[in-house]
Amino acid sequence: MHKLLVDEPGKKMLLLGNEAIARGAIEAGVAFASTYPGTPSSEISLNFFQIAPQSDLYFEYSTNEKVALEVAAAAANSGLRSMCVMKHVGMNVAADALMTLAYVGVKGSLVILTADDPFMFSSQNEQDNRYYGKLSGLPVLEPSSVEEAKEMVGYAFDLSEELGEPVIFRTTTRINHSTEIVSFGEIRKPETGGKFVKDPLNYVTVPAVSRKLHVRLLENQKRAGQIAEKSPWNFINGEKSASWGIICNGVSFGYVSDAVMDLDIEEKVKILRIGFSHPMPKALVQDFLKGCDRVLVAEEGEPYMEEAVKAAAQEAGMTLPISGKGEEYFSRLSEFNPSLVRQVVATFFGVEIEKPEPLDLSDVPEIPQRPPNLCAGCSHRATFYAVKTAAEGMDTVYPTDIGCYTLGFLPPLSMGDFLICMGSSTGSAGGFAVATKQKVISFIGDSTFFHSGIPGLVNAVFNNHDFTLVILDNGTTAMTGHQPHPGVDMKAMNFEGYGQVSIEAVVKALGVGHVTTIKPYNVKKSIEAVKEAIAFPGVSVVISKEPCVLFAKGLGKKRGKPFTVTSKCKNHRDCINALGCPAFYTEGDAVKIDPDACTGCSVCAQICPEHAISPVKE
Amino acid sequence: MSTDITRLIIVAVGGQGNLLTSRVIGEAALMADVPIRMSEIHGMAQRGGVVESALVFGDAKSSIIADGEADLLVGFEPSETLRALNKCSSKTEVITNTAPTPPFTVAIGRGTYPDLEAAKALIRKKTAKLIAFDAAKLAREAGNIMSVNMVLLGAVMQTRKLPLTTEAVREAIRTRTKASFVETNLKAFQLGYDAAANA
Ligand code: SF4
Numbered sequence: 119m120h121k122l123l124v125d126e127p128g129k130k131m132l133l134l135g136n137e138a139i140a141r142g143a144i145e146a147g148v149a150f151a152s153t154y155p156g157t158p159s160s161e162i163s164l165n166f167f168q169i170a171p172q173s174d175l176y177f178e179y180s181t182n183e184k185v186a187l188e189v190a191a192a193a194a195n196s197g198l199r200s201m202c203v204m205k206h207v208g209m210n211v212a213a214d215a216l217m218t219l220a221y222v223g224v225k226g227s228l229v230i231l232t233a234d235d236p237f238m239f240s241s242q243n244e245q246d247n248r249y250y251g252k253l254s255g256l257p258v259l260e261p262s263s264v265e266e267a268k269e270m271v272g273y274a275f276d277l278s279e280e281l282g283e284p285v286i287f288r289t290t291t292r293i294n295h296s297t298e299i300v301s302f303g304e305i306r307k308p309e310t311g312g313k314f315v316k317d318p319l320n321y322v323t324v325p326a327v328s329r330k331l332h333v334r335l336l337e338n339q340k341r342a343g344q345i346a347e348k349s350p351w352n353f354i355n356g357e358k359s360a361s362w363g364i365i366c367n368g369v370s371f372g373y374v375s376d377a378v379m380d381l382d383i384e385e386k387v388k389i390l391r392i393g394f395s396h397p398m399p400k401a402l403v404q405d406f407l408k409g410c411d412r413v414l415v416a417e418e419g420e421p422y423m424e425e426a427v428k429a430a431a432q433e434a435g436m437t438l439p440i441s442g443k444g445e446e447y448f449s450r451l452s453e454f455n456p457s458l459v460r461q462v463v464a465t466f467f468g469v470e471i472e473k474p475e476p477l478d479l480s481d482v483p484e485i486p487q488r489p490p491n492l493c494a495g496c497s498h499r500a501t502f503y504a505v506k507t508a509a510e511g512m513d514t515v516y517p518t519d520i521g522c523y524t525l526g527f528l529p530p531l532s533m534g535d536f537l538i539c540m541g542s543s544t545g546s547a548g549g550f551a552v553a554t555k556q557k558v559i560s561f562i563g564d565s566t567f568f569h570s571g572i573p574g575l576v577n578a579v580f581n582n583h584d585f586t587l588v589i590l591d592n593g594t595t596a597m598t599g600h601q602p603h604p605g606v607d608m609k610a611m612n613f614e615g616y617g618q619v620s621i622e623a624v625v626k627a628l629g630v631g632h633v634t635t636i637k638p639y640n641v642k643k644s645i646e647a648v649k650e651a652i653a654f655p656g657v658s659v660v661i662s663k664e665p666c667v668l669f670a671k672g673l674g675k676k677r678g679k680p681f682t683v684t685s686k687c688k689n690h691r692d693c694i695n696a697l698g699c700p701a702f703y704t705e706g707d708a709v710k711i712d713p714d715a716c717t718g719c720s721v722c723a724q725i726c727p728e729h730a731i732s733p734v735k736e
Numbered sequence: 737m738s739t740d741i742t743r744l745i746i747v748a749v750g751g752q753g754n755l756l757t758s759r760v761i762g763e764a765a766l767m768a769d770v771p772i773r774m775s776e777i778h779g780m781a782q783r784g785g786v787v788e789s790a791l792v793f794g795d796a797k798s799s800i801i802a803d804g805e806a807d808l809l810v811g812f813e814p815s816e817t818l819r820a821l822n823k824c825s826s827k828t829e830v831i832t833n834t835a836p837t838p839p840f841t842v843a844i845g846r847g848t849y850p851d852l853e854a855a856k857a858l859i860r861k862k863t864a865k866l867i868a869f870d871a872a873k874l875a876r877e878a879g880n881i882m883s884v885n886m887v888l889l890g891a892v893m894q895t896r897k898l899p900l901t902t903e904a905v906r907e908a909i910r911t912r913t914k915a916s917f918v919e920t921n922l923k924a925f926q927l928g929y930d931a932a933a934n935a
Pocket of ligand 1: 491492496497523666
């Protein structure tokens with residue numbers, strides 16, 4: 119049995135935040151879940167994927183976040199407890215559905231989890247998704263710890279049911295990827311077998327209907343506000359009589375609590391922890407402000423609460439100093455840490471603080487960077503090499519996309535010039551092709567192609583853009599932990615009940631004039647095929663097909679024989695300098711291949727001008 | 737700062753198995769009823785990047801460790817230990833594996849790998865204590881190069897800095913690591929434990 123299905127209330131387990139969230143949903147009787155994978159949220163859905171075959175839960179990896187939200191919205195309106203999981207930028211993709219779903223509401227319950235990523239450990243931006251609560255009018259809940267996250271997920275379902283609205287559950291990386299000891303509660307049996315009751319005047323959002331629904335949304339928002347005022351997730355810690363106030367949310371609550379203890383100012387400070395943050399509990403905030411001389415708002419990201427607190431103070435005619443973001447105090451950039459919060463708290467309230475003596479590291483030599491790199495033998499490296507060689511001497515632009523292959527932008531490959539979001543490779547390629555005389559060759563992964571690459575390609579065919587799209591088809595969503603996507607042969611992996619969509623058939627059906635498929639480990643042929651494709655006027659597509667080596671290894675597939683550098687080597691280092699494969703290392707002056715890392719892809723052997731690289735002899 | 741809180745940072749290169757080390761420590765804490773919070777940054781770990789885990793024992797609510805605030809730093813790779821020195825103060829104890837895994841940037845001529853002896857001298861000078869030994873060699877001696885993580889865990893327990901007994905950690909290795917590796921893991925743990933006593 120999956121560890122998150124263990125039905126032993128009171129049992130304690132060491133859980134990752136994402137596991138705790140999944141467990142919270144299981145305890146709440148979640149019946150339907152959908153997602154598009156994205157760090158830092160991925161392990162939530164990975165656990166659902168594993169749990170589904172062993173329980174009544176229906177789970178799917180959807181094509182993208184918008185689709186994921188739409189399927190979940192339908193399930194929720196058929197009466198099921200539903201959950202939709204995504205990373206913060208996924209909300210942008212789902213936003214179109216979200217905004218009007220708020221009007222329509224839900225009949226069962228729907229929890230939409232957004233995992234924000236302050237500091238961008240693995241994201242392209244650090245947007246603060248609490249504003250989606252404000253924008254859509256939906257309630258937002260934010261846990262401060264792993265244990266609390268589990269409890270709060272259960273409450274989110276109840277709240278959604280009570281209001282008839284989806285609830286946004288916002289985490290940050292340090293919740294998703296922290297581990298704590300969590301106590302299990304009871305598991306509620308999921309109710310499956312939904313039934314949709316027709317009610318077009320409440321479901322079909324033509325203007326006349328929506329005008330009415332917007333009124334209802336505002337009423338629901340008002341009710342949510344009343345609930346937030348009394349919510350146990352918004353609580354005050356510390357002495358009632360204290361005159362220094364701190365308002366905080368999420369992980370900041372932990373840092374603030376530790377800081378107050380470390381600074382020994384427990385008697386002077388009271389803390390208002392906001393866990394139900396949209397709508398902000400205005401009366402509660404005003405009441406908190408009343409006894410305070412000054413108030414600090416500690417929140418990562420944007421001054422979301424700070425603005426609300428200042429507005430609440432203004433309405434109540436209070437003029438006490440309220441600060442948060444600004445040069446003197448907190449930044450809108452990056453994430454917080456305990457020491458930073460301690461120092462800001464000390465500065466704001468004028469508390470003496472033992473100045474930490476940072477180590478003098480000026481004499482530490484420069485340490486070579488260790489950026490992540492495509493795996494040894496990764497098929498993307500071979501494809502990039504083929505394209506780079508085929509386009510040699512041309513003035514090129516290489517729009518790229520989101521996946522492991524984004525790493526191809528680093529030297530020595532240096533293949534990747536422009537990236538803004540999932541799917542941007544296809545749309546932006548058309549723009550560059552029209553706006554410049556440069557040769558445009560664009561890269562997109564298989565999963566990203568299905569996610570949001572197709573509309574850009576349709577656009578290119580219709581508007582007759584001139585570029586080559588290289589689709590890196592490695593049979594999995596590698597970057598986020600090897601999730602399946604619509605192009606994957608699920609039968610071959612022993613999963614029943616799935617269809618399969620052929621990328622080649624899709625591309626051809628769109629009317630792309632030139633479509634070829636290459637095997638990237640065959641270097642010469644691949645270069646030739648790419649040359650032909652880029653010579654083709656109009657849109658051409660090259661599908662580079664080769665399984666992800668890391669995934670294949672995980673599936674227990676045998677890898678090829680490792681290669682070795684023989685005495686024929688004249689030390690040109692073409693191999694290392696062109697490919698940057700991490701199986702290579704240098705020993706003194708000699709180029710070597712680590713036989714444990716080499717996957718036997720043979721690409722280096724094919725490009726060595728001395729034919730000095732050959733398979734290891736037994 | 738509260739003194740009954742212990743902060744441990746582990747840095748490693750993706751694939752060195754430091755997440756299992758944290759896991760074992762966490763399970764030992766769970767069994768011993770010691771409060772613990774841990775956090776990991778492992779975004780691109782499998783693609784050769786750096787993996788950092790923070791473990792906070794005791795009554796703190798934070799699960800991350802700020803610069804200068806680690807009580808103990810464990811580096812699975814010497815240049816990574818050096819890179820993580822910003823987490824240390826003059827009171828920090830440091831354990832490092834001395835077997836280097838040079839980053840790929842060195843092979844393509846973008847940077848030089850720091851001199852090991854000089855690195856050790858630097859760390860020794862700046863921190864309270866340095867325990868440095870070749871954990872890869874001991875892992876091989878234990879029978880599996882992948883057990884570097886258990887060797888270093890042994891060294892951690894030798895410092896007696898964590899509020900956990902060595903027996904609790906051994907028990908966690910016995911019950912929480914793959915059955916077929918338990919024997920090797922325990923051997924590796926012991927080798928690291930002994931090596932740290934003499935290093
Ligand atoms: S995980 Fe797969 S796709 Fe990603 S870098 Fe490694 S081999 Fe390439």
